[in-house]
Amino acid sequence: MLCDITLHTEAGNITVRRHRIYIADISISEVLLGRPFLHRLGIDVESQIRLIACKDSEPTPPSDVLHDHILDNAPSLESNDLDDIRSFLEARVQDCISNNAPSGFVNSLRALLLDFIDIFRISLCSDPPVKVTPLILKQSSSSVPVLANSRVMPAVARDYMRRWVSELEQCGLIYFNRNPTWALPAFVVDPFKKPRMVIDMVPANKTMVKYYFPMPHLHTLGCHLKALLFILP
16 A cells, blocks of 8 residues: 655654555564665665675775875876966956957956966866865754755766766765765756756754854955055065
8 A cells, every 4th residue: 555654753754655565464563664665765775785895895094094085097287287277268368358358357367367377277186185274163052963865866967976076086086985974965056058066065054053254345445455555575
């Protein structure tokens, strides 16, 4: 028979609509959840068993080497040739000229791009991590676990995400976590024209302590600095 089944959890109620169940004329102490029902909850038992087997067969690297996951065949920094980057940026400047941008703006833009040409990349490569102070996040005391459902995506979006994640992993920018505790769903925006993968941070942001940082009013600051003289060493 087809029934609506509701599970009561600490994170709230989960309802599975029109699920086929079988009634056995026997006495059992607990309800058995079958594989089809677990799949509808997003639980893949076979996949979890494979992850456990991989975790047991492959030793976990020590914590002091977890930052280095760059594969041997990953593209290096030299794969982004400086001349190619300069040509690419100049093409973007020419686009501004084609759209009737003022000459003063074009000259300033070209000088700015050439001054910071080392930060641009044409393709992903094994860039070293940036040395910045990490942002410390705190979970609010009233937060409770939530179920973040995966997104249903078309085949073209799934193929793009699979290639993109593989490229990020190859360059050492991400690594496969064999023992995950928390996770957030990823999805692809505009998969048919300009696809990009994003992570849905809304469920996590709702459980975090909110920090508010005032944004400076740059125009007002510029007025105060207009008549000042700076001597740089």
